[in-house]
Amino acid sequence: MLEDSIKYQLQGDDWLKRVGIGGLVVILGIFVVPLFTFQGYMLEVMRRVLGGDTATPPEWDELDLVEATVDGLRYLLVVLPYTIGALLVAMIPAAIVAVLGVASGNEGLFFLAVLIAVLCYFLGLIAVAVAVPVATANFVRKDSVSAAFDLDVLRTLVTNRTMLVAVLLAFAVNIIASAVGSALGFTIIGLLAVPWVQFVFQSAIFYVWGSGFADAYEEEYGEPPLDRGTDVSSGDPSAPAEGTF
Template identity: 60%
Template sequence: MTDYHMIEDALRYQTQGDDWVKRVALGGVVLFFGFFIVPLFTFQGYMLEVMRRVLRGETDRPPAWDELGLVDITVDGVRHTVVVLGYGLLLTLVLAIPGAMIIGGGLAGSEGLLLSGVLVIALLYFVGVIAMTVILPVATGSFLRADSIAAGFDRDVLTSVGTNRTMLMAVVMAFAVNIIVSIGSSILGITIIGYLAVPSLAFVGQSAIMYVWGRGFADAYEEEYGEPPLATVTDGTHTGPATTGTASGVDDQTGDSDAGDAGWSDDTDGDGFGTSAWDDAGDGDSGRR
């Protein structure tokens, strides 16, 4: 699958099904009331469910709001926020301390040293943003794979999947999706009616990003570990991680390593994305419907 088709499929993900207008509208309403804070966690929990399904290769049926437990997905959103804040705090400490030391020296010395300190902090901030752009999708995939906050900090998965070419390509494509949605939101925001539709567009855009993250993580994880991150059983229910343990020893839920093996392979397409979990039987269509 080409990069263009990957982005196209991601943006069309939420338009599948007869009730897609209702689903997208509800997503926009939840995001609109995000100033109450709790709906933001609910929104994030829904997005985690999107990525969880993509990790299982279920790309043809977005989650319907009425089939999800709102309390459960809200709690998921809170748990994931702990992972995000953990990395944010860590990067802040690692990157801010050197800059603060340089500025401190500049205050006691020349203006040139002070200016250098400001430039160093700006550079470190840019490095931090790039680092979070790569780390966050991998940490999220690991969190969902084991349904564990601790797994979100699994160093082995971060180093192996985070440096995998397939995952890095997914990060770039997710960034492209974000730019496309941002442009669309800016255009809609010109009018009052369009402005009211911006939250729904943001819902579609964030779903597309989670779709790309899920595709990238699933393929990269299988390339690195030889098995899918999540497995499914014949009735389509989730069995947890595809193995009975994690690669780095994090205590996680036990899954059936044989479940769904017949639907996975090590095939990759020309862009490095595996066709294993998304191919229809015998057609290699990478899950595009």
């Protein structure tokens, strides 16, 4: 899966055009709105993989860019609660211990609070790293923000071995991307290529998440997350035609 994910955007006769546009969208992200378009494209990558199509990456001229941008914005409503939740898990216990330390004048409690904050922070990162891929895929599957917080799906799939392997593989893709980006950064020409590399590897991460979720979902529920016989661009065949919150 790792090799297939990295090669995903290099498929087809128009791969150079597709990757070229993708890199430009990354660069235009400095204007904020294209960031949501970029994220919406990644969600479409996942949607296709969930539907069993791993051979035809989305072409930019086939996408409704407004819809993709809106999807990217909606995805922010998925990621933010998980991120904020992880921060709260890290900060609240530490804050309580710190207040007790200040109130009692015990410096040891203050340093203990720092250690607790660091420990909880890393635990929160691990929890988010496992939960967000599942939440993202279920959001795409149902085309609904609320589906990202479906406790039944979360409880079932975050502990599924196939999904956990996919999370680790996506982490490996991220490490490879960072290494490639760092290596390219040593030259001006290489540095200029980073946005295109980022596009390819970000697609790879969503490919791995989608593939892992699809396999894990079928293992747990006995059916694919999306009907292989339907147009995957429309999301879950049982979901409304329009995205819902």
